[in-house]
Amino acid sequence: MTFFKGVFYKDFISRVKNSRLYFVSPFVFIVACSLSRSHDSQAIQARLLQKGKIKEDTSWVYSLPYEKGTSHLLVQGYFSSLSHKNRAALDFKMKRGTKILAARDGIVIRLEERNNKGGGNRKFRQYANLVVIEHNDGTKAGYWHLQQNGVLVNLGDTVKQGQVIALSGKTGYSAFPHLHFLVWTNKNNSWQQVPTRFMTLKGLRYLRPFRWWRNP
Ligand SMILES: [Zn+2]
Numbered sequence: 757m758t759f760f761k762g763v764f765y766k767d768f769i770s771r772v773k774n775s776r777l778y779f780v781s782p783f784v785f786i787v788a789c790s791l792s793r794s795h796d797s798q799a800i801q802a803r804l805l806q807k808g809k810i811k812e813d814t815s816w817v818y819s820l821p822y823e824k825g826t827s828h829l830l831v832q833g834y835f836s837s838l839s840h841k842n843r844a845a846l847d848f849k850m851k852r853g854t855k856i857l858a859a860r861d862g863i864v865i866r867l868e869e870r871n872n873k874g875g876g877n878r879k880f881r882q883y884a885n886l887v888v889i890e891h892n893d894g895t896k897a898g899y900w901h902l903q904q905n906g907v908l909v910n911l912g913d914t915v916k917q918g919q920v921i922a923l924s925g926k927t928g929y930s931a932f933p934h935l936h937f938l939v940w941t942n943k944n945n946s947w948q949q950v951p952t953r954f955m956t957l958k959g960l961r962y963l964r965p966f967r968w969w970r971n972p
Contacts, residue, residue: 908920
């Protein structure tokens with residue numbers, strides 16, 4: 757009996773030692789959750805806005821960043837796991853050289869158009885051509901992956917919603933020709949990407965992916 761108790765005790769101790777893993781893994785899990793929680797709650801909120809389950813009618817109405825009467829397929833939406841995991845950004849599939857229109861009035865505060873490299877690997881990220889426009893409420897919109905020499909405005913220019921500002925392309929981290937569009941807002945001194953409402957043929961919408969969206 758004592759022998760069995762001894763075996764049982766040793767077994768018990770080794771289980772306790774091993775069980776440190778059980779204490780460590782929930783800790784790691786909780787830390788991981790708290791790190792990603794802000795993006796998770798943003799992602800959940802974005803889904804509810806896209807499905808119309810959260811109603812809001814006070815935010816700015818953006819226009820689709822391409823010509824009136826044209827449609828483009830939204831191949832990636834907000835916070836998707838492909839390359840927008842922590843990004844409130846939209847990817848519109850479009851042929852190289854498609855006219856990009858300002859989605860909102862503003863001032864050109866950043867641009868790059870010298871690059872001519874692009875591909876589906878993060879190492880190409882540094883080669884993106886882009887335009888960033890600041891709006892009068894301090895938010896900013898970014899237009900990414902433009903073609904080489906495809907920026908049609910200058911730094912400091914005032915642009916109007918619907919004005920042609922650039923030509924699309926495939927520069928930077930981009931596996932196929934598309935426009936990556938995003939809006940940032942400053943919250944508590946840090947820039948955060950946010951979903952925005954658009955005027956579409958179907959009315960005011962937070963765009964859902966895998967659909968064609970027509971600029972009315
Ligand atoms: Zn993108």
